[in-house]
Amino acid sequence: MMNFKCIRCGACCCWPGDVRLKDGEIDRIAAWMGMDAGAFLEEYTRLTQDRKGLSLRDQEDGSCVFFRHGDPPSCFIQEVKPEQCLGFPLQWAHEGWEDDCGAAIEAWNSKE
Numbered sequence: 001m002m003n004f005k006c007i008r009c010g011a012c013c014c015w016p017g018d019v020r021l022k023d024g025e026i027d028r029i030a031a032w033m034g035m036d037a038g039a040f041l042e043e044y045t046r047l048t049q050d051r052k053g054l055s056l057r058d059q060e061d062g063s064c065v066f067f068r069h070g071d072p073p074s075c076f077i078q079e080v081k082p083e084q085c086l087g088f089p090l091q092w093a094h095e096g097w098e099d100d101c102g103a104a105i106e107a108w109n110s111k112e
Contacts (some may be wrong), residue, residue: 014061020054021053
């Protein structure tokens with residue numbers, strides 16, 4: 001999928017799992033939100049499932065804490081979102097992602 005073009009459907013924001021935060025991302029996101037890094041950590045992060053790092057928290061429905069359901073769906077921190085989010089699907093993806101991702105579905109339908 002070298003020609004992948006995200007349409008910001010939000011499907012990847014709703015998959016279960018960790019949104020791992022790398023060094024510097026906490027400070028960058030907190031600053032963009034006008035928050036102290038400590039307050040950001042307390043309110044918006046949790047331990048990853050393997051307990052080896054920090055992840056963004058989930059909403060009750062399992063979506064990312066910064067995902068905004070709506071029409072259109074959106075990412076509250078789009079301008080400063082983590083590298084993991086930016087890397088989908090060219091750097092990472094789960095098996096079967098093409099069945100859920102709006103951009104993949106749109107690309108597949110345009111070939112028919």
